[in-house]
Amino acid sequence: MTPDFYRIKRLPPYVFAEVNAMKAKARAAGQDIIDLGMGNPDQPTPPHIVEKLAEAAANPRAHRYSMSKGIPGLRKALCAYYERRFNVSLDPESECIVTLGSKEGLANLAQAITSPGDVILAPNPSYPIHAFGFIIAGGAVRHIPAAPGREFLEAMERGVRHSVPKPMAVIVNFPSNPTAYVADLGFYEEIVDFCRFHKIWILSDLAYSEIYFDGNPPPSVLQVKGARDITIEFTSLSKTYNMPGWRVGFAVGNRHLISALTRIKSYLDYGAFTPVQVAATAALNGPQDCVEEIRSLYRDRRDVMIEGFAQAGWDIPSPSASMFAWAPIPKPFRHLGSLEFSKILMEKASVAVSPGVGFGEYGDEHVRVAMVENRHRIRQAVKSVKTFMSNASEILEEVERRARQKQTS
CATH class of the missing domain: 3.90.1150.10 (Aspartate Aminotransferase, domain 1)
Known part of the structure; x- marks a missing residue:
């Protein structure tokens, strides 16, 4: 068979x-x-992060189950990063969760919020999990252009007019994988205005926020006034600190979306190995050279x-x-x-x-x-x-x- x-x-x-x-x-x-x-x-991975991992792993108490939503120190460190980098204040208890990389976080969020037939607006081309996380969850994907700008916004407008049911979420990924496109705050402001008016969730993938070369550092959509009402944003330590195999990522933003992701993850995992989370805390709080x-x-x-x-x-x-x-x-x-x-x-x-x-x-x-x-x-x-x-x-x-x-x- x-x-x-x-x-x-x-x-x-x-x-x-x-x-x-x-x-x-x-x-x-x-x-x-x-x-x-x-x-x-x-x-x-930078030596001071590896050393912290080894130190934490030597403690037998760290070998027990961890916390699905992430240890408190790591969530506080991530919120401190958002404060100093984006001037965005977050509550580590209700607006932040640790994930097993941003890919896992996106996939589990899709499972948490998608009903069969829900329409998601996703860029094409884009990182495969952006679309297929929702397809696996039973949703339907309507493709929009990958580049930030007028065509992106016009495609969103067409999606609202012609999709049945109306789109429930849009995915943004800047700096983008694979295209390397970068968005500015002005573009995010238009996205937030549109999505607040049409009651559409914004799902932002900011995994490459620290790998930039020319001009100003890429912004977070959460810097826009009112974005927190409708936005969840995923980040990762994989590229920022050369930690891809460690599988440490985060989601921050709207407390309802964070709660949904937290609840579904509580059924699926016990979080990353505690020493990995302790070392990730050292990465965010330590020297940034x-x-x-x-x-x-x-x-x-x-x-x-x-x-x-x-x-x-x-x-x-x-x-x-x-x-x-x-x-x-x-x-x-x-x-x-x-x-x-x-x-x-x-x-x-x-x-x-x-x-x-x-x-x-x-x-x-x-x-x-x-x-x-x-x-x-x-x-x-x-x-x-x-x-x-x-x-x-x-x-x-x-x-x-x-x-x-x-x-x-």
């Missing part, structure tokens, strides 16, 4: 799996793949990558934030689509990137390039891409020949 599970049926095949399998096969064969695909920081060092590292890698790829014949807009560049597929290869281009780039240049279609169908003319290799490796990638681009005609002839052979076989 082959079971046909309802929620699994609603999920398309995971696009990245094909690229990851190809990458694993190439490495098993001894090929050196320069991996600019997964957004997985390659640098270690490490954050500037991490930011500078990505800025330096960005400059090397953008300049080098341009010289190789691949023009990529320079991101002002996040650890990603949203790269248009080079024109000779654009007709192939992002998945096929990603596979050919890995095969011929030994460079792995993420196909844009994995973030939504409107991302299919782009690939996401992550700044997770050092300068030397990025320069290696540039050399490989330069050779790849100079041989574009021959590579495309080979691709077409393979396609014809496949059709006739």
